[in-house]
Amino acid sequence: MSRIAGWPALVALIALLLLPLLPFMTKFYLLLAFDALLFGTIAMSLDLLIGYTGLVSFGHAAFYGLGAYATAIALERGVRSLWLCVGFAIVVVGLYAVVVAYFATSRRGIYFALLTLIFAEVVYTFFRYTQTFGGSDGIQGLPEAQLFPGFPIETPLQKYYLGLGYLALAYLCCRVLVSSHFGRVLVAIRENEGRARFLGYDVQRYKMVVCVISAVLTGIGGAIYPVRSAFATPDLMLWTESGEFIISVMIGGLGTLVGPVLGGAFFTVLRDKVSSYVDWYAIVIGLVLTFIVLFMPRGLFGLRSLARGVNGRRRLRPWRGTA
Secondary structure, eight states, rough: HHHOOOOOHHHHHHHHGGGGSTTTTOOOHHHHHHHHHHHHHHHHHHHHHHHOOOOOSSSSHHHHHHHHHHHHHHHHOOBBHHHHHHHHHHHHHHHHHHHHHHHHHSSOOOHHHHHEEEEEEEHHHHSSSSSGTTGGGGGGGGGOOOETEEEEEOOHHHHHHHHHHHHHHHHHHHHHHHHHHHHHHHHHHHHHHHHHTTTTTHHHHHHHHHHHHHHHHHHHHHHHHHHHHBBBOOGOOOOOHHHHHHHHHHOOTTOOSHHHHHHHHHHHHHHHHHTTOOOHHHHHHHHHHOOOOOOOOTTTTTTHHHHHHHHHHHHOOOOOOOO
């Protein structure tokens, strides 16, 4: 496993496992940490499209919201097993993602982004005005899901470790994917789609597969969200939610798996802290994003490369002898 994930990832996982032991980790901060892990993992799944394939999706909020509604509907109808809820969400999101990917990948550039946005707006409007699913109020007051019979997920600590488990599994899947031949073909498509097609690769098929994988990973994140919040509303499918996912990827660093996780966590904490003081937190986040785009084009994860470069220049500094 260390060859797949890498020792830094294992060290980070151990640190996250021990994080709840810190004295300041109250119930509030455990739930905030859950939100940060969830948002970061979804940003990582989106980076499979943006960073590795060169496809910008404005419709990931629909995958997220559909996953949440799938769990909410199952819980509302008496299905308490988390595994069944997640399985139902995978089926629902997967089927929707196949339809979206089939039409969207037939176009390039801005047209791909617009098609994903159009599909997402259709789904949002459907749930927003369909009273069967609660309309604008969504589905509220959901019971607690159970990891196993007689083992409900009810405490903030349990929810935190659920989010951490989701992050670890999603990272492992993404790492295996981008390290494989499939992942290298995705990078080739990003760099020069015409040349990849000339070499004999079915470009649209590769795009469709990575779109579905990214969507399903996002849908799983949506499926575990009602476990934390006990509700699912159409607001989870708003285009602004997709925009926040994209912002998280840009803050963390495109084309890296760890970067979007850092970006999603940073965005979640920044939004929570700033919004507790002012109502116009979006302006602050916009200024932070502008600063990163102008002065840190590689995002937060790029700081590691910058630090290595500084240390390398120090080690290579010529020796000056004394007279």
